[in-house]
Amino acid sequence: MAQRHHEPTDSPAAPVAGDALTGYLRAQAVEFLRALRLHQESGGAPHGGGGAAGRAQPRAGGAGHSPDAARALRRSARRISGTLHTFRPLLDPGWSEGIRPELSWLSGTLAQEHACEARLDRLLLALHRLSGTSTTAPTPPPVPSTAPARQPTTPGPEAAPAGAPTPAATATVTAVAPAATAVATAPAASAAAAVPTATAPLPTPHPPLPDRAHLTLGAVKAGALLDRQLNLARTRAHSAALQALGSARFHAVADQVAVLASEVPLAPAAGNADLRPFAAAAEERLTDAVAALPLLTAGHPYNAEALAHGLSPDPAPHPQDTPWHQVRLLLRLHRYALEVLHTGDRAPLDGRLLAAGEALDRHRDAAEAAAAAAQAARTPRIAPATAYALGVLHADQRHEVEAARYAFQHAWQKQHVGAGTST
Known part of the structure; x- marks a missing residue:
């Protein structure tokens, strides 16, 4: 029944x-x-x-x-x-x-x-992840006691040139290069530590892929x-x-x-x-805006059209993002109207509606991060390795955009399926 x-x-x-x-x-x-x-x-x-x-x-x-x-x-x-x-x-x-x-x-x-x-944190974390140095890099071997102590080379605040990044940010960004070196030296260190077991076969280190090495070289300057x-x-x-x-x-x-x-x-x-017709009108505007979204395109794992705008000379926002941003605003208005109907803080929480809102928030953050990477790539006279790293970063954030659209599609369809009939 x-x-x-x-x-x-x-x-x-x-x-x-x-x-x-x-x-x-x-x-x-x-x-x-x-x-x-x-x-x-x-x-x-x-x-x-x-x-x-x-x-x-x-x-x-x-x-x-x-x-x-x-x-x-x-x-x-x-x-x-x-x-x-x-x-x-x-x-x-x-x-x-x-x-x-x-x-x-x-x-x-x-x-x-x-x-x-938040945009800077997101882009720097993505750079570390893409260059393979965020969590997979092992701890570098300890320096022998006979090695001379390294002197700090970070200049003081008074010696920093105008427009240079802060020391804390520089330390965060420049962590890519030492960690990348650790990836290459860790297998040799492990083999040296295992000398007492001479019969054990030595591990064969896998050389980094050319594009990964190129990305690592440009990641430091791109992050800076x-x-x-x-x-x-x-x-x-x-x-x-x-x-x-x-x-x-x-x-x-x-x-x-x-x-x-x-x-x-x-x-x-x-x-x-009665306040209910006004809240229903806000929900209807949201439903109409979602119906106009290309949800079928968002259902595919790769949307080539989303990367076509890419690093083009046109600095205008991505044409596919505008209707999604509008849906995000309409979803927010719908939530506020429900808070009014249910007397503010006592409004019941709908997990599916919250999941849809979180997906649209991630969509907005990834789209703006991709635009920031594209803007940085348009900087004149940057090194090819830096431009390459920024291009990979831009593509990565556009893929995050597609993933957020896919998540919203599933949350929204689940919401409307659940609102139907059940046995």
């Missing part, structure tokens, strides 16, 4: 009144103000002069804004902005259309620094180039975030959010309105 399998993301059976929207917006506004207070305590000092939310000016000589505070501000700003977009007919149009773009600006500005840092470019971008994003958090524009947004914590400007017809 077939029966309906109720999903945790289904809308509640009873109508959801506008009070749920009011409570959700107030709760997110309180979270925003709490994150603002955390920012003031960790990296900013309140500036005198009015304002319901206080002023967040950076301290002189301080460490800047806190990553946790910036993340919490971003989270609350995204949820308030997304909720205003989904339920905009129930809100005062002049107020909601004025604050929503400002919240989007704030969220996007605060996200840039973290994005640059990425480190320099992305650290410069991260520094600029950090400065932009500090400037934004101390600007009059942010002060105005914080004051409006402070007012939202106590009073939500609703439209006259919002009192008796």
Whole structure:
């Protein structure tokens, strides 16, 4: 006997009144103000002069804004902005259309620094993995006691040239070459250690493949180039975030959010309105956008068209990525609408919906990392080995894009199969 399998993301059976929207917006506004207070305590000092939310000016000589505070501000700003977009007919149009773009600006500005840092970590880890030196390299043999001690060659901060990578990043990147040397010398060291058993056959070392050796040679310089470019971008994003958090524009947004914590400007017809049709419309927009995706192409293990754009001179974003990024935004709006219907933190978690969102997050990260590798490969006058390593890195990240699309396809189809009937 077939029966309906109720999903945790289904809308509640009873109508959801506008009070749920009011409570959700107030709760997110309180979270925003709490994150603002955390920012003031960790990296900013309140500036005198009015304002319901206080002023967040950076301290002189301080460490800047806190990553946790910036993340919490971003989270609350995204949820308030997304909720205003989904339920905009129930809100005062002049107020909601004025604050929503400002919240989007704030969220996007605060996200840039973290994005640059995560992108650099992702690319450096991929370089180590592709060059075969991340986890497979054995420990190098100990240096004999008669060998002269090596003197450190890392120059001090005052001797570093302008634009050079930081010592910590250089140490991370240059770890590729010693580990690669260890791969070639470890079998000989193992054989020397096994001299007492003279009858044991000596292992035959396998020479590295030519492309792997070429990649190892260029991986160090490629990593240093990425480190320099992305650290410069991260520094600029950090400065932009500090400037934004101390600007009059942010002060105005914080004051409006402070007012939202106590009073939500609703439209006259919002009192008796049911929130479920608006959440259903957000889900329908998501379903239509997913239906337009090339899921059949994403089901193949190799999508040659995805690499055609590659390292072309055109710096525009990859044409296949845009609809997937749009689906990611619509999935986020759908999740926020469900949080409103289920009163915020008490919203049930759907594992399949979360898996689809995580796959789209990986898709976005891999696509942006591939674009960063392609941008670095367009740097004038780089060595051929460096360009080769960056090309392999770009192809690797585009394959990660395809893997994320494949994972999303399975998560989404599993979600809709599970939402059908069961025996």
